[in-house]
Amino acid sequence: MSYYIAPQSENLMLGELVIYRVVKRLSDYKAENGQLYRVFKSKKDMKEALLVPLYRGVGNKLKKQPSDFVIRF
Numbered sequence: 001m002s003y004y005i006a007p008q009s010e011n012l013m014l015g016e017l018v019i020y021r022v023v024k025r026l027s028d029y030k031a032e033n034g035q036l037y038r039v040f041k042s043k044k045d046m047k048e049a050l051l052v053p054l055y056r057g058v059g060n061k062l063k064k065q066p067s068d069f070v071i072r073f
Contacts, residue, residue, distance in 0.1 A: 004046050005029050005062070008036035008054060008070070020046070031057030038070065 004020040020040075023029050031037060035057045040046035052070040055062040 001041060002043070003029070004040040004043065005055075006038050008038050026055075026062050029062060030060045031055075031062050033057050033059060036065075036068070037062060039064075 002022050002024060003026055004022055005026075006018045006020045009016065009018075018038075021029065026039070037055045037057065038052045039055045039062065040049065040052070050072055052072060054065050054068040054070065056065050056068075057063075
């Protein structure tokens, strides 16, 4: 399984280009402290998911935020 990770923009506009970094483990990604990231667990999930889970950088690690998400349509 691979994880697709990209920083979450504060002013996300429709059609904005997002570049994902692919890692094998979440621990392989060095996150900035306090930054929000969108994370998908597979390429299929990235294409089909309506809810985008958000993770926050805590130290150098990603921690899932259960109450934060983005809805795609």
